[in-house]
Amino acid sequence: xxxTSLAELLAMNGHGIYVWSSYGISVVxxxxxxxxxxxxFVRWRQTMLQQRQWQQRQQAHSTxxxxx
Amino acid sequence: xxxxxxxxxxxxxxLPLFYTKIVPWMRGCGFAGxxxxxxxxxxxxxxxxxxxxxxxxxRIIYIHVPAASLAMSIYVLLALWGLxxxxxxxxxxxxxxxxxxxxxxxxxxxxxxxxxLWGVPTWGAPFAADARILSMAFLLMxxxxxxxxxxxxKPLAKAQQLVSVIAIVGVLNVPIxxxxxxxxxTLHQGATFTLTxxxxxxxxMYLPLLCSVLGTYLCMFSWLFSQARRVCLMREADKRxxxxxxxxxxxxxxxxxxxxxxxxGVIQ
Numbered sequence: 205x206x207x208t209s210l211a212e213l214l215a216m217n218g219h220g221i222y223v224w225s226s227y228g229i230s231v232v233x234x235x236x237x238x239x240x241x242x243x244x245f246v247r248w249r250q251t252m253l254q255q256r257q258w259q260q261r262q263q264a265h266s267t268x269x270x271x272x
Numbered sequence: 273x274x275x276x277x278x279x280x281x282x283x284x285x286x287l288p289l290f291y292t293k294i295v296p297w298m299r300g301c302g303f304a305g306x307x308x309x310x311x312x313x314x315x316x317x318x319x320x321x322x323x324x325x326x327x328x329x330x331r332i333i334y335i336h337v338p339a340a341s342l343a344m345s346i347y348v349l350l351a352l353w354g355l356x357x358x359x360x361x362x363x364x365x366x367x368x369x370x371x372x373x374x375x376x377x378x379x380x381x382x383x384x385x386x387x388x389l390w391g392v393p394t395w396g397a398p399f400a401a402d403a404r405i406l407s408m409a410f411l412l413m414x415x416x417x418x419x420x421x422x423x424x425x426k427p428l429a430k431a432q433q434l435v436s437v438i439a440i441v442g443v444l445n446v447p448i449x450x451x452x453x454x455x456x457x458t459l460h461q462g463a464t465f466t467l468t469x470x471x472x473x474x475x476x477m478y479l480p481l482l483c484s485v486l487g488t489y490l491c492m493f494s495w496l497f498s499q500a501r502r503v504c505l506m507r508e509a510d511k512r513x514x515x516x517x518x519x520x521x522x523x524x525x526x527x528x529x530x531x532x533x534x535x536x537g538v539i540q
Contacts, residue, residue, distance in 0.1 A: 206318065216329075220328075222393055229389075233381060253522055
């Protein structure tokens with residue numbers, strides 16, 4: 205360990221703000237990318253599932269009508 | 273041997289097979305990459321010695337260099353895939369290109385932002401009219417162009433063609449970025465790793481960097497595979513195998529909800 209205390213690690217001899225903000229911004233960007241893509245896919249999946257369910261119900265109705 | 277390779281190649285070009293067969297690769301790359309990246313970043317932040325000139329601000333390198341090299345490599349891959357797509361019209365290759373472009377744009381932005389934050393204590397200014405910085409900013413513009421074309425141009429075939437052409441033409445910028453520090457007098461320092469020479473840093477500084485660079489590349493492959501699987505499903509929505517996948521998803525959701533209503537004790 206190069207740093208003896210947490211305060212020293214955070215300060216990084218006066219360069220802490222640059223180091224930690226660059227790590228923080230990078231993490232935020234990557235997390236936004238991952239969750240943004242996941243959210244878009246989940247939304248697509250939801251609409252497809254609803255569409256599929258609706259189709260299945262239509263089919264069930266039409267077969268029931270045919271049987272009557 | 274060759275025939276086996278050809279068979280594997282054709283199997284991989286078939287989207288339903290790709291969708292199932294790639295899963296172990298996706299998980300393996302993700303696990304190995306995430307662990308290597310964690311090790312590299314922790315090592316660099318906590319254990320590497322401070323630079324004798326730049327002090328502790330040099331620790332930004334462990335995120336700046338992987339991001340920048342990833343941004344350039346992804347662009348080269350996009351150009352390569354664009355060329356393959358224009359010649360052979362392999363669907364999977366274009367799906368790869370669509371899956372990887374957002375990651376390329378993100379890593380390019382990370383490289384520029386961390387570079388600016390590194391520049392403040394080191395050069396005294398976040399930006400400079402420096403060949404490396406300007407060519408990197410141009411790369412970000414190219415990435416944004418690719419993303420916009422994908423999102424806005426409507427018949428898919430037209431978007432695919434445009435994206436491939438932009439990727440192929442824009443790849444000329446990558447050697448300019450790479451060699452800008454040698455061709456021009458720049459503020460930016462030279463390359464850390466070259467194939468021909470030993471790094472100018474001591475191992476205690478470059479080994480963590482090597483870890484984080486390798487980890488970043490493995491993570492890129494994992495992301496590529498997982499995102500390409502999603503794009504496969506979305507592109508082939510009206511095909512039979514995706515419909516079968518949807519039915520399976522519906523069934524598993526039904527099973528989950530009916531099980532939950534039957535024995536609520538499990539949830540509580």
